[in-house]
Amino acid sequence: MEWDWSAVSDFMPHFWDGLLVTLQILALGSVISFALGLVWALLMRTPSRWVRWPVGVVTEFIRNTPLLVQLFFLFYVLPEWGVQASALTTGVFAIGLHYSTYTMQVYRAGIEAVPVGQWEAATALNLPVHRTWIAVILPQAVRRVVPALGNYVIAMLKDTPMLMAITVLEMLGEAQLFARENFQFTEPLTVIGLAFIVLSYLASLFLRALERRLAH
Amino acid sequence: MTSGLWELVAKGVWTTVQLLVFSALLGAVVAFVVGTARTHQSRIVRFLAGLYTTVFRGTSALIMIFWIYFVLPLAFGWQLVPMWAGTLALGLTYGAYGAEVVRGAIAAVDPAQREGGIALSFTPWQRMRLILLPQALPEMIPPFSNLLVELLKGTALVSLMGMGDLAFSGNLVRLALQESAEIYTYILLIYFVLAFLLTRLMRGLEKKLKSGVGKAPTPAAEAVLKRPEATNAGGAV
Numbered sequence: 001m002e003w004d005w006s007a008v009s010d011f012m013p014h015f016w017d018g019l020l021v022t023l024q025i026l027a028l029g030s031v032i033s034f035a036l037g038l039v040w041a042l043l044m045r046t047p048s049r050w051v052r053w054p055v056g057v058v059t060e061f062i063r064n065t066p067l068l069v070q071l072f073f074l075f076y077v078l079p080e081w082g083v084q085a086s087a088l089t090t091g092v093f094a095i096g097l098h099y100s101t102y103t104m105q106v107y108r109a110g111i112e113a114v115p116v117g118q119w120e121a122a123t124a125l126n127l128p129v130h131r132t133w134i135a136v137i138l139p140q141a142v143r144r145v146v147p148a149l150g151n152y153v154i155a156m157l158k159d160t161p162m163l164m165a166i167t168v169l170e171m172l173g174e175a176q177l178f179a180r181e182n183f184q185f186t187e188p189l190t191v192i193g194l195a196f197i198v199l200s201y202l203a204s205l206f207l208r209a210l211e212r213r214l215a216h
Numbered sequence: 217m218t219s220g221l222w223e224l225v226a227k228g229v230w231t232t233v234q235l236l237v238f239s240a241l242l243g244a245v246v247a248f249v250v251g252t253a254r255t256h257q258s259r260i261v262r263f264l265a266g267l268y269t270t271v272f273r274g275t276s277a278l279i280m281i282f283w284i285y286f287v288l289p290l291a292f293g294w295q296l297v298p299m300w301a302g303t304l305a306l307g308l309t310y311g312a313y314g315a316e317v318v319r320g321a322i323a324a325v326d327p328a329q330r331e332g333g334i335a336l337s338f339t340p341w342q343r344m345r346l347i348l349l350p351q352a353l354p355e356m357i358p359p360f361s362n363l364l365v366e367l368l369k370g371t372a373l374v375s376l377m378g379m380g381d382l383a384f385s386g387n388l389v390r391l392a393l394q395e396s397a398e399i400y401t402y403i404l405l406i407y408f409v410l411a412f413l414l415t416r417l418m419r420g421l422e423k424k425l426k427s428g429v430g431k432a433p434t435p436a437a438e439a440v441l442k443r444p445e446a447t448n449a450g451g452a453v
Contacts, residue, residue: 002291064365064411065404066372069383073404076396158276165376172279185286193283197274 007187011178015191018174025092025160025170030153032096037103042133044108063101068162070094075166091163099156103149110145111137147211154203158196171195217399221389228385229406235299235371235381236410239306240364246311251318252344265315272312278373281305285377302374310367317359321352354425361418365411372407382406 043055062070071094078085085093114137122132164173175188253265272280284305289295296304325348333343375384386403390396 061404061408064369065407066369066383068369068372068375069386069400069403069407072383072387072390073396073400076390077400080396161276161278162373172276172282176282179286186291189279189283189287193275193279196276196279197271200274201270 002186004184004187007182007184008191010182011175011188011191014174014178015171015188015195018169018171018192019195021088021168021170021173022157022160025088025095025163025168026153026157028092029095029099029156029160032093033099033103033152033156034149036096036100038107040100040104041107041111044104045111059101059104062098067095067098067159068165070098071162071166087163087167091166091168095156095159095163098159099152102152102155106145106148106152107141109148110141113144114140143214146214147207150203150207150210154200154207157200157203217389217393217402221392224385224388225382225402225406228380228382229410231299231380232368232371232382232410235302235306235374235379236364236368238299238303239310239371240367242303242307243311243314243363243367246307247314247318250311250315252322254315254319255322257340269312269315272309273316275309277306277309277370278376280309281373281377298374298377298379302371302377302379306367306370306374310363310370313363313366314360317356317363318352320359321355322348324355325351351429354422354429354431357418357422357425361415361422364414364418368407368411368414 040055040059044052046052071091074090074094075087078090118136118140119132122136127136160170161172163170164176167173169177171192175192178188179185250265250268253261254269256262256265281302284296284301285298288301322344329347329351330343333347338346371381372383375381375387378384382403386399389399393399
């Protein structure tokens with residue numbers, strides 16, 4: 001086994017570029033998945049089954065099929081439908097959409113965990129529906145689910161390399177490009193592999209600290 | 217779509233199913249070995265098992281696949297057949313997630329059961345085999361079922377290495393037809409059906425195992441809620 005430190009130092013500038021893109025995808029994807037997941041969770045609570053049923057089927061479908069194929073679908077089909085979006089935008093949307101079907105379950109569990117008395121109190125105080133949700137239910141529900149949402153952010157981090165399949169130059173994309181240009185595969189791939197382990201380990205430590213804080 | 221193209225898709229389904237079965241078997245072995253090692257009395261064994269789960273849950277399955285395809289042959293001179301390289305990468309990664317499930321289920325068995333085993337002077341191996349595992353096994357099935365669906369989704373990654381699985385055949389058909397929406401819809405539907413069949417299979421297995429220890433199966437709603445635990449990627453290390 002040969003390890004070439006000069007290849008590592010040559011790769012580092014590309015590594016930082018890739019890391020930046022990875023973190024961008026992660027941040028934007030998280031925002032989309034948090035927002036969209038809440039929308040799904042709320043739609044699943046509407047009284048009409050004509051809303052609940054399609055939302056349930058579609059989200060179940062997205063959750064049980066590979067993100068990679070969904071990326072291909074959006075990347076190749078959207079232009080055919082006349083939607084022009086960059087690879088990065090498509091990728092961020094796809095990963096956000098995919099994970100929204102997971103966060104929706106987290107939100108649902110959080111909403112169901114709010115004690116019935118809170119609903120009854122809101123009714124007794126004659127609060128309109130939107131006030132009940134915004135001022136009473138959601139603040140309590142969201143607080144409970146922050147750690148669970150964090151777990152999905154870490155899971156999402158580990159799915160960001162898939163975006164290289166649609167030409168996004170995140171960490172793996174940069175590593176592969178560097179490897180092909182210089183015929184040095186060992187160093188860049190090992191560097192980003194270690195980077196992912198460090199990133200997700202740090203994120204899990206942060207999450208545990210957050211969980212302890214929220215517990216009080 | 218012509219019948220020739222459908223044949224291509226059928227071949228892809230077969231490759232995906234093979235890869236799924238092999239990596240699920242490897243993953244199960246890894247999960248049980250590492251999961252039980254985390255309850256071992258020796259601190260070194262526990263540490264090594266913990267290190268394994270941290271490393272393999274910490275990295276991304278796709279990077280693992282790239283590493284096994286490109287670095288192993290160069291660095292160690294091991295050139296693996298694509299099917300085995302894919303199996304190794306997926307089995308080792310998802311096995312690490314499975315190890316957490318195994319560990320959690322064993323830890324959740326009533327402590328009195330373990331103490332009973334000690335009082336009857338069972339050896340640690342007998343306690344694990346005759347007392348702890350039979351009771352922990354049914355509890356593992358719902359999270360394992362979720363993991364299997366994640367594994368099925370993970371198998372699509374090998375298509376990036378040029379292995380002819382379902383996702384790869386989708387790409388080939390797209391090139392042949394110059395038309396994407398239709399073929400990718402079919403591919404996604406096939407994955408969905410496979411995932412549905414897997415969940416059904418696992419529910420049947422759970423029922424059987426639970427009747428063996430005199431318990432009722434978990435209601436479907438609860439099985440869904442167990443999902444975050446099963447896949448909580450970087451959580452509690």
